[in-house]
Amino acid sequence: MLPGTAVGLVGPNGAGKSTVLQTMVGLLPPLAGTVTFAGQPVDERSADFRRAVAGVLDDDAFFPSLTGAEHLLLTARAHGVTDAEQVVADELAAFGLTERAGALPSALSSGQRRRLALAGALVRPARLLVLDEPERRLDTAMRRTLADRLAALVAAGATVLFASHDPAFLGTLADAVLVVADDECRLVEPADAVADLREG
């Protein structure tokens, strides 16, 4: 994948989309071959790799005793964001979480937790975003807002790799679509051809 591109993974439940994404970020070793990022094998222990790559792969990867705002502040500061408090306030507003900023994850709705996880990926700089069904549990307006924001990041040079079951989301964001099914991947370009795909 080149900088400034977005590729969407589509395919039926259980086809292996999440497994591909986890392999791309070094959480699972490939059975064969090598995954490289910027010319180096991916390694989540590498500080350079972790600085460059933001992922939302897990639904509930939160510390139970930190509020939403504290999660975002921790992430932003750990990634060296200057003016972290303002950036966090902006992300909370963008994801409609300002009024719930002081709530613990357990007190948020599942959609609000999803928004918090996505805000955590956007509160820090990243060259590559790896997102597993980012649209899941978001309402229609927030799906559109998120797709537009990710498209703007791609236009600014970021790379986005994501799995999705939402043709509208794919159509807005993806330059190309990788169909994962029957133990193989097939590349479909341009992405709006996805509207014609029929998932099994």
Ligand SMILES: Nc1ncnc2c1ncn2[C@@H]1O[C@H](COP(=O)(O)OP(=O)(O)OP(=O)(O)O)[C@@H](O)[C@H]1O
């Ligand atoms: N932790 C695990 N241990 C064993 N098998 C697993 C594990 N996680 C997933 N699998 C299996 O690996 C296959 C691929 O799963 P994966 O989650 O990658 O699919 P997916 O395409 O992301 O599906 P969905 O659209 O439902 O999210 C499935 O057959 C699944 O049952």
